[in-house]
Amino acid sequence: MSSQEPDIDNSPPVDDSPQEKSIEKKNVLPTTVHAADDFEQKVVEKLGDIGNNTAPLNDIEYVMDKIGILSVEECKDIIRDLLKHHEYDYNFSDSQRKKLAALIEGPSDNQATEEWELELKTEAAINKFFSPYPEVRAITTPTDDVNIPYWSFTVRGQRVSLNPGPWTYKEQMLSTIIIDVGLTSAYCFWNIQTQTVYYKDKWLTPGYGILLLLSTQLMGLGFSGLLRRFVVYPVEAIWPNILPTVALNRALLVPEKTETIHGWRLSRYKFFFLFFGGMFIYFWLPDFIFPALSYFAWMTWIAPNNFNLNTITGSTNGLGFNPISTFDWNVLSAYSYPLAYPFFAFFQQFLGTLLAGLIIIALYYTNTNWSAYLPINSSGIFDNTGNSYNITRVISPDTGVLDESAYEQYSPAFYSAGNLVVYGAFFAFYPLTMVFIILDAWRPLLKAYKSMANAAISSTRKLLVGIKNTASSLARGDVRGAGRHLRSINDESSIYDGFDDPLTNLMRSYPEVPDWWFLIIALVAFIFAIIIVTHWPQLNTPVWTVFFVIGLNLVFLIPMSYLYSISGTTEGLNVVTELIIGYALPGHPEALMFVKAFGYNINGQADNYVSDQKMGFYAKVPPRAMYRGQVLSAIITAFVAYGVVQFADTQIPGICTPEQVSSFNCENGSQVYFSASVVWPDLSRY
Template identity: 40%
Template sequence: MLCCCSFLKMGRADNPTQLMTAVHKQHAKDPNFPMPIIEKIEEFLGNEEVFSHPEDHALLIQEMKIEAALITNNSPYAEVRSVVDNHDDPAMPVSTLRAWFIGTIFACAISFINSFFDVRMPSIYVISTVPQLLAYPAGKFLERVLPDVGFTMFGVRHSLNPGPFNRKEHMLITIMSNVAKSTPYTNYIVWIQYLPQYFNQSWAINIGYQLLIALSTNFIGYGLAGLCRRFLVYPAYCVWPSSLVTIALNSAFHDVSTETAVVPGPFKSIWRISRLKYFCWAFGLMFVYFWFPNYIFSALSYFSWMTWIAPDNADLAIITGGQTGLGLNPIPTFDWNIVTFNVDPLMVPFFSTFNYFLGAFFSMFVVIAIYYTNAFNTAYLPINSNKPFDHFGNRYKVLTIVDDNGIFDSAKYQAYSPPFLSAGNIVVYMFFFAMYSATVTYGYLYHRHEIAMGLRDVWSSIKTKKTSENTQKVDLDVHNRLMKAYKEVPEWWYMITLAISVAIGMIGIACWPTNTTPAVVLYGIALCLVFVVPIGIINAMTGVQVTLNVLAEFIGGVWVEGNAIAMCFFKSYGYVTCAHALSFSADLKLAHYLKIPPRHTFWAQMVPTLVSTFISVAVLQYQVNIDKICTADAPFRFLCPGVNTFFTAAVFWGTVGPRKIWGVGGQYASTLVGFPIGVLLVLIFYYLNKQWPKNAVFRNAHPVVMMAGALGWAPYNLAYIWPAVPVSAFSWLFLKKRFLGFWAKVCPPLSF
């Protein structure tokens, strides 16, 4: 508020009309932006009397000046203001030797662990929160023991100990760990190519081949993320809720001055505890409680108490069961891992959580209708399984329909069986199709102006290297203005990264007998380019991810039917590069919020990715030669569940191909109705929103998120979705509205 008062005193808000016009254009359809403020802005801009007789509307004009000051000096979103500072210290050390030392060690360690245990059942996976927690004591230790000695390079002094370990160093280490945690997706291709129980292509052991395709898929995402900064990073409405949780933990360690603030809480309570102490208490209690639903009394995890009423009632188990049923249960679990399985109810906006639930709830009736009418012969199968079945009701054996070289054998297919899907799985595929068409339609109708301005700005930046109209408008955001203190990464850096990645990917595919055209790289990237911006905007605003895996498999399977490996490459370049681009964009937003210089962020992403790729490929080289790996007799539980699933999908979509299942005369061709349904639903909600723009229901309805919720079946169900709704309502509708300071102190750290 002090910044806003000084802003008003300096007279910088004397003419709020231009600012409010820009704010209204950016946020009028933004469900995260407070509707009462939008209504006030519309009243201000739409009333000519305000400008002709300002003395009669002094109160409204003063309110607009205050709003102009608030929006200009801080984020318009309370959840961002609660964890992100609206000031910066450009002199704070960032890319220090100790940060690179700690970050590189953590990146190597997390890459090795995740790669080595990826094929174990169950797998062991280290999330980025672990290095973020460990980085603080490691940084403070080096702060104590290292001397202040160093060297000067290009006019900049690099010291072993430049002073106190700070938040920017901490976040740089976190970003380095973030980019190193994922195993290259192409490793799965190598697994199914090389091992004799799959396609038995011994040449796939070549380390040059493995490195080229791994480096290509890993680095293409950076090129796309960099080119999408003006769409997914700079705009204030791209909040990225998951990033706020990471920043909250960072703030808990470093914000000593604000952490001791006294805030009122529910039931007239007063909270003096710091965010760090609260996190430690919550972490300890959650660690103790974890053992009860997961090991000591597992009924707390799947609390299917309704089936206890009539244990022999099959229909009751089908509808209300939490493990094999549809999970229609008002109190389905006491396991926090299940509550937060799909969305984080404490930090993801309530409208997003509720839309997600609505999609799952209404699609449940489609599942029930399909099952109980025996449509597609689903009544003979489990209602909610994600496994394909044969006509005997047994799990589909994909190896039965291929020859010794892994090529589709039509005679074997005719002698065996077409694949059959459960009712839940059919609905999942139908709404996948609906979600893809809805995403493109939604992006055009709701965000075409922002996308057009972003495209103009990218072109202007490449052509003239000057700030364009869009950048000026985005500068309403205080964080963009603060980042002007640092040199930006030029577009051509990212374009070169993209070009090199494409080139080495095409070389890797062309120089070895993959039976795949190198053009698959370009086709996959083309698919990604169509979706990356609308998907990214939806993810950044709602916290809900739209993945392209099914669409990439569908298009790839139609294009290269009978060639499983070619389909896998198309999937890698169409789906995985898009997922990487969004993940890297989220990291860029982290750096943006923390005011880390963009060029430091660039190298903090590139170098650990390069190192982790070499480590992952080295681990792969060792593991593929382990005797009996990926078999029932594998040592160390290296049973390769992920590899087996990947192989099944490769044969199902690539070898058999979607034409036999979804083509003309295919058993599930009617589910393609999802494509027009997706377009129609978006058009309906868009029309309702245009007709009644002030209606809170239509403004907060998000058809794409609804359809994402409809994907929550097979093998999951409502028991994994509904529990988040009351928690989100309590967090966002009660705590945040009535006790904002308390909500800002306790909810972000509790999200871990």
């Protein structure tokens, strides 16, 4: 077991040559003790400035050690390559880009040559041997200890590994990743609840529910393996939404030297518990003592009976146009993370929200599609009397297919103005995302496509040659030779091929997860999906829909996941799936729900899994340990979700109704699911 503290290993990577390093240092470092001390102090100060005081001192010292091996010309080349690589990178600040461009031109006015050279080398070293992003430098390290914690002994030739000692950072991160897979409910929870509560299906069985949950959960995991070249290993894929989680775990588990920053002498560990205590005390106020602070609709208090004022500024049933809308961080961060998202992404979301609110007002007050007779901002669906739509009046209870005559006698379905704008925004999102990727982000994606294509070609060629040689050996009766050829089929290409940044190079110390491991998971999930549509004909879902939804994800998955990795935000494929299936299978609401589950969940779960893999990448968690943890967690989550949905639907009286005594409503879950299942299969009528 290593005696070093976790992730404080300051030794150089294994590919460095100590002898060459010491020779080069002699040519660039000060020769006297006093000069060396002065040089070191200046470098530490300069690295602190560059890192915005976010990188731990141990990491700064590691980069400082690298400065001595760089010449001025090497530093200029490093910075030129850096500027070219990040030319279209939204997370690489424009001010930093201008600063580096000016730096390679030479000393600025009134700047000493020695000072300029120090700044040049420091900038080059921190970008070459660490990361060009200060937010990434704040949550990870440029070094790794592969022995955290590892202790083993041999019994009859077999190695038995134990993990004694204190709980380590890597173990904490692996546990976080395992939990994060099942942190939110499985998406198909809403399928099952909608079919039980709204459609009142009597044919639902445990086999159906569990297979559906397993299939949708695991297919996303299978697809996530294909995304690694696109959104895990590229440097620009920083995944801003996961950085707070990594930072928190690091602050709690990784020892660090206490530093004085801006006059404050406080470790991250103490900082967390100080604010944790304050938050614990404060949140009793908006969450329990005075809930009005959560939805602080103070303007409606001025004139409680003013309909228009409540419609525009109300928080619950209104649009919430309110400059001071909440004092509850849980409400503020429900749909976005203002402190984690890049400014360009969050500002665009803010402008989009403001514009959408104005459009909703225009639709509502012009009574577009009779929306003025309904709540202005509801996710529900209504009939022509303004009541919640009763789907059981218009479908066959045995097949879930629309009854045309019952529909004509009852009512078409109506959406609120808010929901009309939401779906309009979805239709704009899909083409704009593809245009953005094609015009702006094609370079890194093309590189990843080439890497994946080369790996596929290499694997296929090796497979065909191996099969041919194996068959030839068997034809000659050479069983031993056939076995040797079978073993040679193993592809020697690596998922890391084409990536040469410091963090990826550290991960090369661990056995990688082959692509086919993920493909096996996807294949199993695919088989489960085929079993569902063939064994339960009540769904009225043709087999071709499974192939369709997989093809749809192959088109959109990579661009949307890449957008997620650089901005922290994305949207699902549920709406485009609903649109296409609504036209392809009119009058089949339950078929639409089934296909929608895969349309959204392949993308949503793949993003969830691959973002967790990026967390493990930052923490240097062995990839195969992450794979085992994610597969196990996905399976457990499916069974737990089924048990919970059965309990909720059968043991909570009045679930998903406004009259439920404990307010267990389904506004953001199965109610939305139900609404979509009614409207989209009825598209041909509009």
